[in-house]
Amino acid sequence: MGIRNMQVPVDVGSFRRVFDRAGNACVAIDVIFAPWVVSKLANCVPIIQRGGKMDTTRQSLVVDLVTVALRNVQNYAKPVKEVNSRGWKFLKASYKFLDEQTNTPVEFEPADEQDDVEEVKEVSAVEQVAGAQEAKLIEVVADSSASVRRNRGVLKPGFLTNTKGVLYGVSGSTEGVIPENAGDPMGWLPKKLRQSCKIVDTASTQQKTSSGLPAEQQKMQKEIEQI
DSSP states (O other): OOGGGSOOOSEEOOOEEEEOTTOOEEEEOOEEOOHHHHHHTTTHHHHHHHTOOOOHHHHHHHHHHHHHHHHHHHHHSTTOOOOOOSSOOOOOOOEEEEOTTTOOEEEOOOHHHHHHHHHHHHHHHHHHHHHHHHHOOOOOOOOTHHHHHHHSOOOOTTTTTOOSSOSSBTTBOOOSOOOTTTTOTTTTSOHHHHHHSOOOOHHHHHHHHHHTSOHHHHHHHHHHHHO
């Protein structure tokens, strides 16, 4: 087994457009490895940058690690379709991220310096909050909603239990709107349906048909009704 058969990169970033020192447009892609793997190359990078020679084992490790990085860039970083694996070189680019304003890498800071900077930031933030609290004035604001509640019209006490007077007059309540189909026995039907349908009174049709029967049939019908 070797490093070529391992999933070595922790993560592969997306491509970013940057510019080199000559002002030419370039593409930068970050490939993150575990600290242990990077520590194995810590002594190799200065030798490579000086153009010196190193043993075959270290050189094979560097080549394999770069090959894995280029392969993952080609597989996961879109829309990169092809990566030229020849002519690569190590750059002095130990940085955290790229500054958007200056377009230059932001270098790492030692852990003790980072702690000092964070403490200074926390102290300044506390001072700003304290200054803002001192600048605030204490004001007593009266509740204006109480006067509004007093001015609103309210029901008289005992309105619902008072039986001395009549609630409605002779004509009843004048609230609401009387529907146009009030009193119509077919008012439950929709208006458009009633207009499009021809409604026939079946009781009147039976009387007409019975009156139009011949005399013999009318006589027989009367006898049946009498029985």
